[in-house]
Each structure stands twice: as structure tokens, then as C-alpha cells.
Amino acid sequence: MSKVKSAVLLVLATIIIAVLCAMCSASFPIPNSVNEYHSVVSIIAKDSTLGGGYYVTYYPEGVISAEEYVANSNAFGSDTEAKEKYQAKYVSYGTGAIYLEKETVFDEEANEVSESFKEDFDAAATAVRERYEAQHIAGVKVEVCDDYTIRVFLPDLLESPSTTLAFFSYTGEFSVAYGSESDKVIEADRRNTINDYVKGVSARTVQDTSYVVIHFTDLGREAIKEATSAAAEEAGTLYVMVGDNAVISLPVSSQIDQNDPYISGNYTAETSNTVAVLLDNAVNGTQTDLKLTAGDARYLEAQWGENTMLFVYIGLGAFALLSALFFFVRYRALGFAHLYAYLLYLPSMALCLAFISFLHLSVGGVAAIVLSSVLMCVSNASVFEAAKKEYALGKTMVSSVKTGYKKCFWQIFDIHIALALAAVLTFAIALTELQVAAFVFLLGVIFSGVCVLGVTRLMWASMMSLSKKKEAFCNFKRGEDYDDE
Amino acid sequence: MSKRVQTAKLLPVWVAISAVVILAGAILLGLLGFNYGADVPSSKRFEVTYDTVVTIGEDTEEQLQKLCEDTFADNGLVVIEKHVYTMTGGGAVEYVFAGDADMDALEAAKTAVETALTDEDGIYADADTSVSFHEVERQYFTEATWRGAIAIAVGAVVALVYVGVRFGVGKALAGLIGAVHDSLFTLAVVVICRIPVFGYAPVLFAAFAMFISLMLWGFVCAKMRTNFKDPAYVGLSAAEAVEESRVSALRPVLGVVVVTALAFALLGGLATAGMRYFFLPALIPVAVGTYSSLVLVPAIYAQFKKVSDRIAAKRKRYDYGKGKKSDKTETA
CATH class of the missing domain: 3.30.70.260 (ACT domain)
Known part of the structure; x- marks a missing residue:
């Protein structure tokens, strides 16, 4: 490579890397504007431990919080009789954090929570857990609080968490109505269960349009076909319900005669998935009629503390610094070739994490970044060592570099391919945290391969051609056996 | 060279150590489960x-x-x-x-x-x-755990099919045993030491153990491939050849191990308590990977190589597959 070409390439690479690093790390107000530029790193979605999320408590029918009990009691003001009457309807439970309505929850004779309520609550808690589990979101937590309330933590990764939190509190049987919500077309009765009409519900997204797909059986298809037979003459609305809640309201202007109708609306991939999970759970999951009411949502900053991300960046920075230090000490100026490759690798990872929609930063993701960084550092070191060995044997610098890469190419290639294959398969099969970590690792392995076999070599060639003393540039020495005469 | 055949000779010891640890872990897992203390269940x-x-x-x-x-x-x-x-x-x-x-x-x-x-x-x-x-x-989800376990197993098998194609069946089989061993051994240590973990941490530890195992075994395999082509290795027994290659692979393997351990220790040491709960125990798969790639798996592979060398020698004696390299799979 000629000196001019090398210089141009180096300047270009330096500018690109500097711009990428600035884009990724610096946030600043845009001059003469009210807007602010947010760094790539700051817009990377984070899971609940590194980011934050929403907590909501679901109260079953007949259970209220102590706060609500006090507020309702105080609302009676000076009307002592009404206040006492209200208070007599409730009894404090457990730690005193919740109040149970005697009429609904209590077995008056045994003076304890009725067995039927306990069973209903267990079923409701199981149904809620099944729904959140089926949504496959990393970091979701479901907890039973004070024996008879359900606390749900939803990480700040969703576009519309309120939809999920509200929809997943719906309980009751799956039914389909046409015309009005009370005109049931499909519902479980003495002769047929709901599974005789509906096999399940799923979500699909095709070309940015998301659908909820209801999989009817032949019996279900017939029922819908018959109910909507006059829709061409008089349009009506088809309601897909869970308990008393209309989850889908579909205007119908022609007869529906399909086993798997695709229902679109203003769904995003996320909301269609939420609706499908809810409906599928009502059809195939744990059945419960216990009504749940969602309390006020609370927002929690990073679960592990607000400084967690800062310390992660410090840790990653310290690692990058130490690895660079190793290369500079062992290979002197050749360390720049590694540094350039590493500084290209890091922003590439950050850009992917920020702009690939299903990716977010999590503990597993950070570990995956570290592991792929290690792979890159060790691969670079292997090549440098191979070239050093060749040079010590008496080859020219250019020939040493060429032979070093030639000797290490298949080793590096094979390890990268094997790891990428493992990561792809893990990503395809696993769910939530491991799935994300596997994809981050896959990206890391790809970037590591490209950086080691492409960027480092290019940087090495261009930097070395500008150097007068190539031996000193790489800190390579001739072996003792070598005789240059 | 002949002095260095300890690793292969001690295979029963390595297998016994691993079996005891994994078995103890499995029993404790059945009795006590993981210590989800970090999650405050x-x-x-x-x-x-x-x-x-x-x-x-x-x-x-x-x-x-x-x-x-x-x-x-x-x-x-x-x-x-x-x-x-x-x-x-x-x-x-x-x-x-x-x-x-x-x-x-x-x-x-x-x-x-x-x-x-x-x-x-x-x-x-x-x-x-x-x-x-x-x-x-806390209510725990189970689907992500069993899907994760299947994912790790399938990922390891497919990666090692590639290793089999590129390095030989013996190395792939030994690598597969190593990857499965590392995942199980890591989980066993986590269970036995009652290390507080998060709900999803065991699956991540198992996955990282698999990735680290693959990476380290990859470096050892690459070294073996280069070394076995060397005429100096022709007269060596399987155990000696594997031992020599194992020793020559120490540098890249220890390189990966030291750098990974350093990074995890940095993140675990500098970060907040939650991160510490993940990154400090994450040193276990790194340590287990080192043990398995430098000790256990080469010892297992030496046995495979012994068998394949014997078959190759037999083929050569009876002149099977004229013109073919009878030990192609193992020396490629």
C-alpha cells in the first residue's frame, strides 16, 4: 500500500471512528434549537435491572388496600353510622395492608377466608402468571402479595405497558358476540366447551401490519358464518370477549366464513401479541371468573439502582483500557491497529443494540459483549504472535504479516463460525434473557471476525507502510538463530 | 515428550471428580433447588x-x-x-x-x-x-428455563457438528462432552456452594459455560490440527500427541481465560450489588471451562484418538481404501 493511500485511509478511519464514538457517547443540545441530541448509548433499551419498569397490583373482587379502606371510610365524613356500617363489611387481613370484604371473601361460619375464594384466587394468580409468561418479555415478575393480591412488574421495554397491564387483568370465559355484547354466538354451554368452537388464538405480523388470528374449529366457523350471514345487508359488530370485557370489536360488513380469520386494527406487533395471549389463555389456559382490578401503576427507575449503567460503562471502559494497554506494551504502536478495530467494534455493537427493535441491554447482554470482546482481543493477539514468530524466523515484515494471517485464518474462522452457529441456534430456541444474550453474542462474534480478519489487517498494513522502522513499530525482534548475513 | 502423559492417564480421576460434583449438584438441586437469594423470592x-x-x-x-x-x-x-x-x-x-x-x-x-x-x-x-x-x-416462570436448556444443548450439538466437519469426529464428540460437562458442572457448583442467583441466571451461566467451552476447545483443536501435521508427532502415541498439543495450546487458552476473568472481575467488582450477583459467579464457568479444555476433554479425546489411530493402523495394514489417507478424520 502506498504511503499516500495509507495516510488517506488512516485519516478516513480516524474520522469515521471519532464520529461513531461521539455519536454513541455524547448527548448535547442542538444549537439554535430546543431539541437535544441523545447519544446512541442513552437510547439503548435496558431491561428491568438496568433500566426500570412499572409495578401494578391486581386486587381481586372483595379485596381492597388499606389505603383505599381508609380513604373510603374518611369519605363518609361525620356520618358515623354509615362509616361504621361500611367498616363492618370489611376485615383487616395479614399485615393489615389489605382489607377483605366479608360477604365476598369470608366463610362466615368458619370466620376465615372461604375455600372457594382461595381456589378462585389461586386460579387467577396462575392465569395471570401464564399470560405474562406467554408474552415472553425479559424481566417480567409476578408475585403474590399478602396472600390475596397479585403484583406484576413489567420492564420498561414495551411501547404500551398500560395495554398489557389492563388486558391481563381481564378474567372470565372466552365468548364471541354479534350485534351487541350480550348476543352470544359462541360461548361454553352444557353441550359444548369453548374448545369445541375455538382451538386457540395467535398473533401474526406481515409487512408491518399486525393481526390477531382466531383459530376456529368447524363448529366455531359455522356459528360465526351463521351469525354474520346477514352482515352484507346490515353491518354489525363482532365482539370477542373475555368475561364482560370486549377485547376485540370488529365491524363486519360481509359474512365471515373462515377457520382462521385474520383480524387487523390499530394493532402493533406488541398489542396484537398481548390480545392474542389474553384470548388464547382464556381458551386454553387456567380458567378463572374472579374479577381483578388493576391498582395505580408505579414507575421504578433501574431496579439495581440508578448508577448501575454508569458502573457497567466504567467496567467495560476499564476492560477496554487494560486490553489496549496490553497491546501497546507488547506490540508498541501496533496496538493502534487493535485499538482502531476495537473502537469500531464497540460503536457497531452499540448501534445494533439501539436500532434492532427486539434487542435491549441486560446482564446477559453485557456478559455477551465481554465474551465477544475477549474473543476479538485473543484472536488479534494470536495473529500478532504468529506474525512475530515468523519475523523472528527471518522473514520480511510484509511476509511475516501475510504468513501470520495465513496461519491463523482458519483457526480464527472456525472458532468464530462454531460460536456463531451455537449463538444462532440458542437465539432461535431460547426465550427472553438468554435469547437476547445469544443474539448480542452472535453480533459480537460477527463483528469480532470482521474486525480481526478485516479491519485490524487493513489498519496494520496502512499504519506500517507509514512507519520508517517497521520492526520498532510492531516491537518484533529477530530470533537468536537468525543470521541476516 | 513421554514424560507428559499424566492428563490422559488420570482420566478416571477427572471423570470421578466431575461425576461426583455433577451428581452432588443434581441431588442438591432436587432437594433444595437453586438459591434464588439474589431475587429475594x-x-x-x-x-x-x-x-x-x-x-x-x-x-x-x-x-x-x-x-x-x-x-x-x-x-x-x-x-x-x-x-x-x-x-x-x-x-x-x-x-x-x-x-x-x-x-x-x-x-x-x-x-x-x-x-x-x-x-x-x-x-x-x-x-x-x-x-x-x-x-x-415470587412466582417463577418455567418455560424460559426448559427452552433455554434445549437451546444450549442444540446450540452445542450444531456447533460441534461444524467442529466435526472441520476437525474430525473425535474432537467433536470430545467437545460435545466438554460443553455438556461444563454447563452441568457450572450449575452443580452454583447449587453446591449455594451461590445466590437470579431467576434466569442459572440458564445464562449454563449458556456461557457452553460458549466458553466451545471457544477454548476451538483453540485447542486448532493447535492439534497444526501440530498433528508436524512430522515430529508421527511417532507419538495418541496420549503423547494430545498432551503435547494441550501444552502448546496453553497460551491462547489461558489468554482467553485470564482476559475473561479480568473482565468479569472488573464488572463484578466495580458494579452495583445486583451486577455483582451475576458477574462474580460468572467466573465459575470460566474456571470450569479452563479445567475441562485443558484437562478433562483432552484426556477424553486421547482415548478417541487411540481408537481411531488403531483403526487407521489396521486399515493401513490391510491396505483398505487404496490411496486414501486412512486417518483423515483425525489428522485433518
């Missing part, structure tokens, strides 16, 4: 909710938190986690205690905080506050 939570009077006041939230924390200290309660929430019209602070925290102490703390908050001369006199404490039981 069963906890008591003390909560104070308040309105905007507290949130807009200067340092009022901090003073309220200090009041709570002083009260807990007075009552001998140890806080595990603290969460500060924002909500419409106010906020809340929640303190997490262990599941076996003393109820009487919590009750006393609740009364003390309530008294301080309702004091007419206090800074919270005009605020609408509520104090309560709760018993919380």
Missing part, C-alpha cells in the same frame, strides 16, 4: 406512599427515607433492597427485607414511622401518606 416489603407535598418539598423525600432507615436500624431490621417509585400525584418508597424478617419489628417500625408522619408539628403534617408492609412470594 420470599420477602417482606415496607412501603410508604405519599403525595406531591412530599415530592415537591426540598429534601423531603430524602428525609422521609432517612426516617424510615433510622427506624429500621432502631428495630434491628436489615434492608436488602430499596426502591423509589414515581406515580401519578406522588411517589412511594419501598424497602425489601428477607422473608423471615421479624413481624413485630416491622409492626413497631410501621407504628414509629406513622407517628412521625402524622405529627402535627412535623414536615409531613400536610402530606397525605400511607404506611404498610406486605408479605410477597
Whole structure:
């Protein structure tokens, strides 16, 4: 490579890397504007431990919080009789954090929570857990609080968490109505269960349009076909319900005669998935009629503390610094070739994490970044060592570099391919945290391969051609056996 | 060269160590399960909710938190986690205690905080506050765990099919045993040492053990491929050849191990408590990977190579497959 070409390439690479690093790390107000530029790193979605999320408590029918009990009691003001009457309807439970309505929850004779309520609550808690589990979101937590309330933590990764939190509190049987919500077309009765009409519900997204797909059986298809037979003459609305809640309201202007109708609306991939999970759970999951009411949502900053991300960046920075230090000490100026490759690798990872929609930063993701960084550092070191060995044997610098890469190419290639294959398969099969970590690792392995076999070599060639003393540039020495005469 | 055949000779010892650890881990897993202490699966939570009077006041939230924390200290309660929430019209602070925290102490703390908050001369006199404490039981999801286990197994098998094509069947089989061993051994150590983990951490540890195992075995395989082509290796027995290659692979393997351990130790040491719960135990798969790629798997592979060398020699003797390299799979 000629000196001019090398210089141009180096300047270009330096500018690109500097711009990428600035884009990724610096946030600043845009001059003469009210807007602010947010760094790539700051817009990377984070899971609940590194980011934050929403907590909501679901109260079953007949259970209220102590706060609500006090507020309702105080609302009676000076009307002592009404206040006492209200208070007599409730009894404090457990730690005193919740109040149970005697009429609904209590077995008056045994003076304890009725067995039927306990069973209903267990079923409701199981149904809620099944729904959140089926949504496959990393970091979701479901907890039973004070024996008879359900606390749900939803990480700040969703576009519309309120939809999920509200929809997943719906309980009751799956039914389909046409015309009005009370005109049931499909519902479980003495002769047929709901599974005789509906096999399940799923979500699909095709070309940015998301659908909820209801999989009817032949019996279900017939029922819908018959109910909507006059829709061409008089349009009506088809309601897909869970308990008393209309989850889908579909205007119908022609007869529906399909086993798997695709229902679109203003769904995003996320909301269609939420609706499908809810409906599928009502059809195939744990059945419960216990009504749940969602309390006020609370927002929690990073679960592990607000400084967690800062310390992660410090840790990653310290690692990058130490690895660079190793290369500079062992290979002197050749360390720049590694540094350039590493500084290209890091922003590439950050850009992917920020702009690939299903990716977010999590503990597993950070570990995956570290592991792929290690792979890159060790691969670079292997090549440098191979070239050093060749040079010590008496080859020219250019020939040493060429032979070093030639000797290490298949080793590096094979390890990268094997790891990428493992990561792809893990990503395809696993769910939530491991799935994300596997994809981050896959990206890391790809970037590591490209950086080691492409960027480092290019940087090495261009930097070395500008150097007068190539031996000193790489800190390579001739072996003792070598005789240059 | 012949002096270095200890690793292969000691194979029964390595297998016994691994079997004992994995078996003990499996039994303890069945009896006690993982120690999900880092997740606080069963906890008591003390909560104070308040309105905007507290949130807009200067340092009022901090003073309220200090009041709570002083009260807990007075009552001998140890806080595990603290969460500060924002909500419409106010906020809340929640303190997490262990599941076996003393109820009487919590009750006393609740009364003390309530008294301080309702004091007419206090800074919270005009605020609408509520104090309560709760018993919380975490519900665990299982689908992600079993899907993760299948994913790790399938990922390892497919990666090692590639290793089989590129390096030979023996190395792939040994690598597969190594990857499965590393994942199980890591989990066993986590269970036996009762290391506190998060709900999803065991799956991540198992996956990282598999990735690290693949990476390290990849370096050893690459070294073997180069070395076995060397004429100096022709006269060596399988155990000797593997041992020599194992020793020559020490540098890249230890390179990966030291750098990974350094990075995990940095993140674990510098980061907040939650990160520490992940990154310090994450050193286990690194250590297990080192043991298996440098000790156990080469010893297993030496046995495979011994068999394949014997078959190759037999083929050569009877001149099977004329013109073919009879030991192609193992020496490629």
C-alpha cells in the first residue's frame, strides 16, 4: 500500500471512528434549537435491572388496600353510622395492608377466608402468571402479595405497558358476540366447551401490519358464518370477549366464513401479541371468573439502582483500557491497529443494540459483549504472535504479516463460525434473557471476525507502510538463530 | 515428550471428580433447588406512599427515607433492597427485607414511622401518606428455563457438528462432552456452594459455560490440527500427541481465560450489588471451562484418538481404501 493511500485511509478511519464514538457517547443540545441530541448509548433499551419498569397490583373482587379502606371510610365524613356500617363489611387481613370484604371473601361460619375464594384466587394468580409468561418479555415478575393480591412488574421495554397491564387483568370465559355484547354466538354451554368452537388464538405480523388470528374449529366457523350471514345487508359488530370485557370489536360488513380469520386494527406487533395471549389463555389456559382490578401503576427507575449503567460503562471502559494497554506494551504502536478495530467494534455493537427493535441491554447482554470482546482481543493477539514468530524466523515484515494471517485464518474462522452457529441456534430456541444474550453474542462474534480478519489487517498494513522502522513499530525482534548475513 | 502423559492417564480421576460434583449438584438441586437469594423470592416489603407535598418539598423525600432507615436500624431490621417509585400525584418508597424478617419489628417500625408522619408539628403534617408492609412470594416462570436448556444443548450439538466437519469426529464428540460437562458442572457448583442467583441466571451461566467451552476447545483443536501435521508427532502415541498439543495450546487458552476473568472481575467488582450477583459467579464457568479444555476433554479425546489411530493402523495394514489417507478424520 502506498504511503499516500495509507495516510488517506488512516485519516478516513480516524474520522469515521471519532464520529461513531461521539455519536454513541455524547448527548448535547442542538444549537439554535430546543431539541437535544441523545447519544446512541442513552437510547439503548435496558431491561428491568438496568433500566426500570412499572409495578401494578391486581386486587381481586372483595379485596381492597388499606389505603383505599381508609380513604373510603374518611369519605363518609361525620356520618358515623354509615362509616361504621361500611367498616363492618370489611376485615383487616395479614399485615393489615389489605382489607377483605366479608360477604365476598369470608366463610362466615368458619370466620376465615372461604375455600372457594382461595381456589378462585389461586386460579387467577396462575392465569395471570401464564399470560405474562406467554408474552415472553425479559424481566417480567409476578408475585403474590399478602396472600390475596397479585403484583406484576413489567420492564420498561414495551411501547404500551398500560395495554398489557389492563388486558391481563381481564378474567372470565372466552365468548364471541354479534350485534351487541350480550348476543352470544359462541360461548361454553352444557353441550359444548369453548374448545369445541375455538382451538386457540395467535398473533401474526406481515409487512408491518399486525393481526390477531382466531383459530376456529368447524363448529366455531359455522356459528360465526351463521351469525354474520346477514352482515352484507346490515353491518354489525363482532365482539370477542373475555368475561364482560370486549377485547376485540370488529365491524363486519360481509359474512365471515373462515377457520382462521385474520383480524387487523390499530394493532402493533406488541398489542396484537398481548390480545392474542389474553384470548388464547382464556381458551386454553387456567380458567378463572374472579374479577381483578388493576391498582395505580408505579414507575421504578433501574431496579439495581440508578448508577448501575454508569458502573457497567466504567467496567467495560476499564476492560477496554487494560486490553489496549496490553497491546501497546507488547506490540508498541501496533496496538493502534487493535485499538482502531476495537473502537469500531464497540460503536457497531452499540448501534445494533439501539436500532434492532427486539434487542435491549441486560446482564446477559453485557456478559455477551465481554465474551465477544475477549474473543476479538485473543484472536488479534494470536495473529500478532504468529506474525512475530515468523519475523523472528527471518522473514520480511510484509511476509511475516501475510504468513501470520495465513496461519491463523482458519483457526480464527472456525472458532468464530462454531460460536456463531451455537449463538444462532440458542437465539432461535431460547426465550427472553438468554435469547437476547445469544443474539448480542452472535453480533459480537460477527463483528469480532470482521474486525480481526478485516479491519485490524487493513489498519496494520496502512499504519506500517507509514512507519520508517517497521520492526520498532510492531516491537518484533529477530530470533537468536537468525543470521541476516 | 513421554514424560507428559499424566492428563490422559488420570482420566478416571477427572471423570470421578466431575461425576461426583455433577451428581452432588443434581441431588442438591432436587432437594433444595437453586438459591434464588439474589431475587429475594420470599420477602417482606415496607412501603410508604405519599403525595406531591412530599415530592415537591426540598429534601423531603430524602428525609422521609432517612426516617424510615433510622427506624429500621432502631428495630434491628436489615434492608436488602430499596426502591423509589414515581406515580401519578406522588411517589412511594419501598424497602425489601428477607422473608423471615421479624413481624413485630416491622409492626413497631410501621407504628414509629406513622407517628412521625402524622405529627402535627412535623414536615409531613400536610402530606397525605400511607404506611404498610406486605408479605410477597415470587412466582417463577418455567418455560424460559426448559427452552433455554434445549437451546444450549442444540446450540452445542450444531456447533460441534461444524467442529466435526472441520476437525474430525473425535474432537467433536470430545467437545460435545466438554460443553455438556461444563454447563452441568457450572450449575452443580452454583447449587453446591449455594451461590445466590437470579431467576434466569442459572440458564445464562449454563449458556456461557457452553460458549466458553466451545471457544477454548476451538483453540485447542486448532493447535492439534497444526501440530498433528508436524512430522515430529508421527511417532507419538495418541496420549503423547494430545498432551503435547494441550501444552502448546496453553497460551491462547489461558489468554482467553485470564482476559475473561479480568473482565468479569472488573464488572463484578466495580458494579452495583445486583451486577455483582451475576458477574462474580460468572467466573465459575470460566474456571470450569479452563479445567475441562485443558484437562478433562483432552484426556477424553486421547482415548478417541487411540481408537481411531488403531483403526487407521489396521486399515493401513490391510491396505483398505487404496490411496486414501486412512486417518483423515483425525489428522485433518
